[in-house]
Amino acid sequence: MERFTFVQKFFLYLGIAVFLTFILLPFFEMFMTSLRPLEHLFRSPYQFWSDDMSFQAYFDIWDTVPLLGRYIFNSVFLASVTTFLCMMFVIPAAYSFARFKFKGKTISLSLFLGVNMFAGAVLLIPLYKLLRSMGLLNTYAAMFVPGAAFLVPTGIWLLKAYLEKIPIELEESAWIDGASRMYILRRVVLPLAVPGLIVVGVASFIGAYAQQFLFAITFNQKREYMPLPAGIFEFVGYQSVIWNQLMAASIVGIIPVLIIFLFLQKYLVEGLTKGAVKG
Amino acid sequence: MATVSLKSINKLFDTTQVLYDVSLDIEDKEFVVFVGPSGCGKTTLLRIIAGLEEATSGEIEIDGIEVSKAHPIERGISMVFQSYALYPHLNVYENIAFPLRVAKLHKTEIEKMVQRAAETLKLTDRLQYKPGQLSGGQRQRVAIGRSIVRNPKVFLFDEPLSNLDAALRGEMRVELSKLHKNLDTTMIYVTHDQVEAMTMADRIVVISEGKLEQFGTPMELYHRPESKFVAGFIGHPKMNFLSVPRLSINSSGVTVDLPEIGEQLLPVDAIDMIDGQKIEVGIRPEDLMLSATETGLPMKVEVLERLGGSTLVYGSVHDNQNFCALLPGDTNVREEEIIKLAVNPANVHVFDSKGTAMKRREVPIV
Ligand SMILES: Nc1ncnc2c1ncn2[C@@H]1O[C@H](COP(=O)(O)OP(=O)(O)OP(=O)(O)O)[C@@H](O)[C@H]1O
Ligand SMILES: [Mg+2]
Numbered sequence: 077m078e079r080f081t082f083v084q085k086f087f088l089y090l091g092i093a094v095f096l097t098f099i100l101l102p103f104f105e106m107f108m109t110s111l112r113p114l115e116h117l118f119r120s121p122y123q124f125w126s127d128d129m130s131f132q133a134y135f136d137i138w139d140t141v142p143l144l145g146r147y148i149f150n151s152v153f154l155a156s157v158t159t160f161l162c163m164m165f166v167i168p169a170a171y172s173f174a175r176f177k178f179k180g181k182t183i184s185l186s187l188f189l190g191v192n193m194f195a196g197a198v199l200l201i202p203l204y205k206l207l208r209s210m211g212l213l214n215t216y217a218a219m220f221v222p223g224a225a226f227l228v229p230t231g232i233w234l235l236k237a238y239l240e241k242i243p244i245e246l247e248e249s250a251w252i253d254g255a256s257r258m259y260i261l262r263r264v265v266l267p268l269a270v271p272g273l274i275v276v277g278v279a280s281f282i283g284a285y286a287q288q289f290l291f292a293i294t295f296n297q298k299r300e301y302m303p304l305p306a307g308i309f310e311f312v313g314y315q316s317v318i319w320n321q322l323m324a325a326s327i328v329g330i331i332p333v334l335i336i337f338l339f340l341q342k343y344l345v346e347g348l349t350k351g352a353v354k355g
Numbered sequence: 356m357a358t359v360s361l362k363s364i365n366k367l368f369d370t371t372q373v374l375y376d377v378s379l380d381i382e383d384k385e386f387v388v389f390v391g392p393s394g395c396g397k398t399t400l401l402r403i404i405a406g407l408e409e410a411t412s413g414e415i416e417i418d419g420i421e422v423s424k425a426h427p428i429e430r431g432i433s434m435v436f437q438s439y440a441l442y443p444h445l446n447v448y449e450n451i452a453f454p455l456r457v458a459k460l461h462k463t464e465i466e467k468m469v470q471r472a473a474e475t476l477k478l479t480d481r482l483q484y485k486p487g488q489l490s491g492g493q494r495q496r497v498a499i500g501r502s503i504v505r506n507p508k509v510f511l512f513d514e515p516l517s518n519l520d521a522a523l524r525g526e527m528r529v530e531l532s533k534l535h536k537n538l539d540t541t542m543i544y545v546t547h548d549q550v551e552a553m554t555m556a557d558r559i560v561v562i563s564e565g566k567l568e569q570f571g572t573p574m575e576l577y578h579r580p581e582s583k584f585v586a587g588f589i590g591h592p593k594m595n596f597l598s599v600p601r602l603s604i605n606s607s608g609v610t611v612d613l614p615e616i617g618e619q620l621l622p623v624d625a626i627d628m629i630d631g632q633k634i635e636v637g638i639r640p641e642d643l644m645l646s647a648t649e650t651g652l653p654m655k656v657e658v659l660e661r662l663g664g665s666t667l668v669y670g671s672v673h674d675n676q677n678f679c680a681l682l683p684g685d686t687n688v689r690e691e692e693i694i695k696l697a698v699n700p701a702n703v704h705v706f707d708s709k710g711t712a713m714k715r716r717e718v719p720i721v
Contacts, residue, residue: 243438243440245436245438245440246440246442248407248436248440249434249436249440249501250453250457251407251427252405252406252407252427252428252432252433252434253427253428253433253453253454253457253501253505254426254427254428254454254457254458255453255457259457264442267444268442268443268444
């Protein structure tokens with residue numbers, strides 16, 4: 077049985093096409109720019125295609141910015157550590173919020189939501205002072221500690237909603253069989269929450285990746301610790317911007333993340349759409 | 356070996372009271388069924404015995420030891436939940452082995468115990484399946500398997516059969532009774548189905564609105580219900596109630612005015628009631644028969660259910676619109692007809708205005 081008529085389908089696909097065009101066009105242009113020689117970029121009139129296009133920029137970037145590999149590694153490393161650290165706090169907190177009754181539960185939950193309203197930028201100066209007094213400036217920790225802190229609230233909310241859908245009888249049954257809280261969390265709750273954990277993990281990873289720029293330029297001055305979004309600025313010279321290499325470096329920097337996503341896509345979609353775990 | 360005794364259990368959720376002063380002594384190896392309408396507090400009482408819920412006041416003793424604050428493991432209980440509560444990510448083997456793994460038993464020992472439980476429950480060829488791949492009856496058995504592997508002193512069941520279809524329910528009833536004989540332990544079983552209660556229980560606890568109505572063997576409850584509630588709840592089809600004028604009360608019983616039959620002495624230990632001129636009598640459908648004479652309770656037949664061996668006749672008598680009589684299968688009655696019903700006065704139950712039963716004099720020995 078067809079759920080949509082042909083006309084409905086047509087408009088549905090048209091809508092998706094328009095949407096995707098808007099989202100993907102910048103990426104496409106990014107890719108095209110990376111292929112063009114620098115002179116080509118300023119040619120007038122605009123030329124979509126020319127014969128002198130090549131992948132040369134992809135080789136040149138490593139010479140122009142010798143630390144590029146390090147920056148990419150830093151980015152992935154920082155985002156991973158941030159995500160890991162964030163999950164360490166999110167899992168027990170979300171579980172407690174989902175299952176226990178305690179004083180101040182509602183208030184603390186709303187406070188967490190409230191924290192999210194502050195853009196990280198508002199807190200940069202206090203954070204700077206804090207990190208300085210702790211002696212953390214210009215270290216990796218200067219970037220992943222505040223990074224994780226900002227991601228914890230959203231993570232708690234997301235995971236709490238997921239954990240609440242796991243039937244409580246499963247835990248009660250394990251409790252009756254003598255399992256401790258930690259054992260129940262490890263052997264019963266977390267295995268069932270895997271899709272939810274992946275959703276929260278991926279959301280944190282994206283968040284960590286996106287916010288590292290701000291923390292990097294504010295709390296860190298060591299070149300070796302810079303993540304890609306900050307390091308990429310080295311393509312911006314005093315006189316000129318090497319646009320094609322900048323774009324090439326950006327694309328290379330996105331690839332590791334893209335690969336992770338392709339692997340997790342299945343879980344992500346399932347996690348977002350699948351409701352309760354059937355008992 | 357396990358006796359269970361409850362002493363004045365009260366339970367409040369915030370400000371709403373759901374259990375009132377429940378006291379109960381369950382003997383070793385007894386199969387006790389808690390029965391009552393939905394929302395009466397059966398699950399709550401079971402959870403208090405299990406240790407999942409704490410009583411607001413009162414004490415629980417298992418084997419004479421006070422356990423009100425003890426962990427379920429220390430109480431030596433195990434429980435089967437209504438929803439089975441199987442772990443969907445573990446296969447049947449691991450589900451059954453779960454309590455043993457928690458107890459950190461040795462691998463070979465676990466293997467042996469799981470195999471034995473699987474044999475008892477005919478699950479040997481399903482051990483590698485995930486719960487999602489099992490039928491309702493099999494899931495039920497896995498849940499039971501998980502509760503029997505660690506040899507608890509007391510088994511608790513919360514409506515374990517309510518998710519099964521009628522045929523499977525009948526089958527599982529028999530299996531559970533057999534299991535009780537094999538395991539030879541104390542079992543407490545919650546249901547709202549009085550048929551399950553009657554067929555499986557050694558003794559039944561009838562609960563209504565958080566209060567213990569009566570505790571006794573199935574036949575005691577059937578023949579000697581202490582209240583109108585128990586009388587109406589136990590027995591199928593349900594007992595018929597009629598409100599009739601009371602003529603006199605004396606040492607030989609209560610004399611009432613039955614519709615069209617007239618003056619009738621009912622042999623009960625009468626409780627003297629000052630208030631009201633009416634009294635409530637209860638007659639079980641199976642105690643009714645077609646009257647041999649012209650006099651009898653006049654019943655306007657509305658619906659006939661011919662079951663073969665017997666015929667259920669529904670209609671109205673006097674002020675009761677839902678009167679029911681169980682007559683022999685080949686009884687010659689038709690719908691819309693008015694039939695005359697007779698009853699042995701000794702079989703009539705009498706209730707005072709508060710619903711308390713007056714003790715009947717002539718009751719089969721049970
Ligand atoms: N956690 C709780 N918080 C507040 N009220 C509760 C809670 N659990 C149960 N109740 C209330 O206690 C009463 C008894 O509930 P309980 O689950 O024991 O009934 P039950 O006899 O098992 O019913 P059923 O046959 O429908 O399962 C109900 O009125 C219910 O609303
Ligand atoms: Mg219940």
